[in-house]
Amino acid sequence: MTKYKTINPTTLDEALETLNGCNVMPIAGGTDLLVKFYEVYGKSLPKLVVLDGLIPLHEIKTENDRISLGPLVTFSEIENSPELRKAAPQLVQAASVAGSVQIRNRATIGGNIANGSPSGDLIPPLYVLNAELELSSVNGRRSIPIDKFFKGPGITVLEKNELITSISFDKTFENGFFLRLATRKALAISKVSVAANYSMQNGTITNVRIALGAVAPTVIRAPRTEEYLSGKELNDNVLSTAAKLIKEEAKPISDIRSIADYRREMVGVLLKRGLNGIPQSE
Amino acid sequence: METILNTNVEIKVGFKLNGLLYEKSIPANWTLLQLLRDGLGYYGTKCGCEIGECGACTVLLNGQAINSCLVLAPQIEGAEIWTIEGVADSINSLHPVQRIFIEYDAVHCGFCTPGMIMSTIALLLENSSPDENTIKTALAGNLCRCTGYVQIIEAVKKLSGIITEKDLEKFRYSE
Numbered sequence: 001m002t003k004y005k006t007i008n009p010t011t012l013d014e015a016l017e018t019l020n021g022c023n024v025m026p027i028a029g030g031t032d033l034l035v036k037f038y039e040v041y042g043k044s045l046p047k048l049v050v051l052d053g054l055i056p057l058h059e060i061k062t063e064n065d066r067i068s069l070g071p072l073v074t075f076s077e078i079e080n081s082p083e084l085r086k087a088a089p090q091l092v093q094a095a096s097v098a099g100s101v102q103i104r105n106r107a108t109i110g111g112n113i114a115n116g117s118p119s120g121d122l123i124p125p126l127y128v129l130n131a132e133l134e135l136s137s138v139n140g141r142r143s144i145p146i147d148k149f150f151k152g153p154g155i156t157v158l159e160k161n162e163l164i165t166s167i168s169f170d171k172t173f174e175n176g177f178f179l180r181l182a183t184r185k186a187l188a189i190s191k192v193s194v195a196a197n198y199s200m201q202n203g204t205i206t207n208v209r210i211a212l213g214a215v216a217p218t219v220i221r222a223p224r225t226e227e228y229l230s231g232k233e234l235n236d237n238v239l240s241t242a243a244k245l246i247k248e249e250a251k252p253i254s255d256i257r258s259i260a261d262y263r264r265e266m267v268g269v270l271l272k273r274g275l276n277g278i279p280q281s282e
Numbered sequence: 283m284e285t286i287l288n289t290n291v292e293i294k295v296g297f298k299l300n301g302l303l304y305e306k307s308i309p310a311n312w313t314l315l316q317l318l319r320d321g322l323g324y325y326g327t328k329c330g331c332e333i334g335e336c337g338a339c340t341v342l343l344n345g346q347a348i349n350s351c352l353v354l355a356p357q358i359e360g361a362e363i364w365t366i367e368g369v370a371d372s373i374n375s376l377h378p379v380q381r382i383f384i385e386y387d388a389v390h391c392g393f394c395t396p397g398m399i400m401s402t403i404a405l406l407l408e409n410s411s412p413d414e415n416t417i418k419t420a421l422a423g424n425l426c427r428c429t430g431y432v433q434i435i436e437a438v439k440k441l442s443g444i445i446t447e448k449d450l451e452k453f454r455y456s457e
Contacts, residue, residue: 006293006310006356027354034313034352035333050356076346100423101401103334105346106353186422187335 010053012136012165018049020138020161026051028072029106031099032115057110057165060084068168071110075122079104087171090125090195093178097121097280100187110164113149116156117189119214119257123150124195125178126167127211127219134166141165150218174199174207177274181266183257190214191258192250194270203233210271215250215263222249225271234275242275243268297358299324300368301452308355315339315350317358318365326366326396330425337424340397341365345455347404349423364453366396369403378449379403379441386437390428397424402438403453410450411442 007024009015018024025046027033051057057070060081067087069078078084078095085092098121099107112122113133123146131146135158146167149156158164176197182188193213199206208229210222225246232238252263293310296303299322308321315332318324318341330338332351339350342364369377379399382388389395398421405412405420412420417438426434 006354008356008359027357030352030354030357031334031349034354048354048356050354052357099334100337101404101420102337102340102347102349102423103352105343105348186419 006048006050008050008053012054012056012163015049015051015054016136016138016161016163018047019163021047023047024049024160026163028052028108028111029074031103031107032111051163062171065171066168067171068166069109070166071113071164072108073110075099075104075107075109075112076101078109078122088125088129088169088176089172090128090176090178090197091122093280094121094125094180094193094195097178097180097185103187109167113146113167114156114158114164116150116152116154116218118150118153118216118218119190119193120219121178121180121190121193121213123219124193124211124213125176126169127221128176128195128197128209129169129172130209131167131169133164134168135159135162136165137162147219147221152217172197177277179270179274179280180213181270189257192252192263192266192270194246194267194274196271196274198229200234204231205229205234205275206231210246212246212250212267214257215252215267217251220249220251222246224249239272239275243272246271293356295355295359297360298362300364310356312355313351314341314343314353314355314358314363317355318350318363324365324367328393328396330393335425336394337397337401338394340400340424342400342404342453342455345404345407345453347401347423362455364400364403366399369399378444379406382437382440382444383434386433386440388430388433388437390426390430394424394426394428398426398434402441403450405438406441406445407450407453410445410447412438414439 007018023046027048028051057072059070061068075095112120126146133144135142178195180190180193182190196210198208208226210226213219225242229242247264247268250264250267252260254260292307294307296305318327328338330336334349334352340347341350344362379402401421401424417435
């Protein structure tokens with residue numbers, strides 16, 4: 001307990017300046033960080049920069065058809081936003097099934113992304129929404145598409161002195177879903193998840209984007225399945241073929257939460273359920 | 283928020299707990315749970331898993347249910363906190379949520395009960411007549427290892443006809 005410091009900045013510049021020092025780490029909701037805290041950092045505690053005081057980073061902003069979320073927006077705020085319910089249904093669905101009420105009240109979208117887990121529930125929806133991340137540091141700002149942010153499990157392109165300062169995407173006026181499987185409904189990390197965004201025109205599906213969680217070292221898109229589905233009428237044959245294709249696109253491993261074969265099989269099942277409009281709770 | 287500089291190992295935080303203002307010097311790496319139990323002697327908030335899985339440490343932070351084991355003490359500067367100790371107005375007048383939990387035998391060993399009650403109050407603040415699914419979702423973050431869930435859910439259902447705004451108003455957070 002002797003070499004521990006926390007710093008509570010109230011402006012972004014101050015926060016970025018502090019993050020530029022050595023052995024400094026930002027903390028938002030703390031629902032991932034504090035769980036790992038003593039285990040990982042017990043021997044040399046980093047300085048923690050408490051981000052709560054950075055008011056603008058808590059906002060959900062809309063400009064025309066573009067929505068931008070501050071990194072400190074919580075899962076509960078996403079779940080309860082009437083605007084996001086319309087503009088990003090898959091993101092709202094993901095936010096409302098992750099963790100528990102207590103976790104959702106604290107956990108933030110920025111933390112879910114920065115933590116870099118392939119099973120982070122908000123990430124597949126952000127892939128199919130083509131989200132852009134703004135990363136800031138004392139050296140300036142850069143913008144990066146979400147699918148270029150992750151390098152592997154827990155590994156991202158975020159530099160130690162950088163902060164995710166905004167997550168933005170176009171409102172979707174199309175269909176979307178997020179479905180996941182976990183050991184229990186609440187407080188369990190996803191074994192497998194599927195998010196999609198698509199249009200239906202005269203009975204055929206177009207503009208299909210599909211992302212898979214927890215079945216590869218990072219969240220991945222399923223381009224072959226997307227291409228196959230595009231322009232098709234959604235009938236049982238098409239859905240079965242799509243389910244077969246997407247199983248081949250998943251690259252799962254067996255670990256503490258599930259085995260590879262089950263995950264691969266369930267990717268297809270979740271895709272079919274989602275395209276059939278079956279909600280998470282059924 | 284105050285900026286904490288240099289090599290201080292202790293920090294000073296100001297907050298409101300169960301309606302009273304506090305200012306307290308504490309180790310900067312304490313969680314809110316440690317502050318409540320070890321710092322202030324409020325042992326009603328239970329320490330279970332310390333990783334946000336069990337909900338035994340649930341308290342209200344600015345009107346919302348949170349796991350106090352996953353909030354760092356420096357993060358509560360200026361916040362409003364309610365724990366189980368603040369729920370009843372006096373020892374002779376239990377809060378309706380407490381009375382109904384007793385009436386419905388929604389307490390077995392009692393370890394999960396403070397957390398269950400705080401999660402129930404947070405739910406009622408948002409929805410004073412929740413249906414069964416809403417109740418189950420709201421309490422999904424609170425484990426009862428005696429598995430007395432049926433009684434707990436029945437108790438919360440019963441509250442929807444009984445609870446009034448007057449019973450809830452002190453817990454409401456206004457910035």
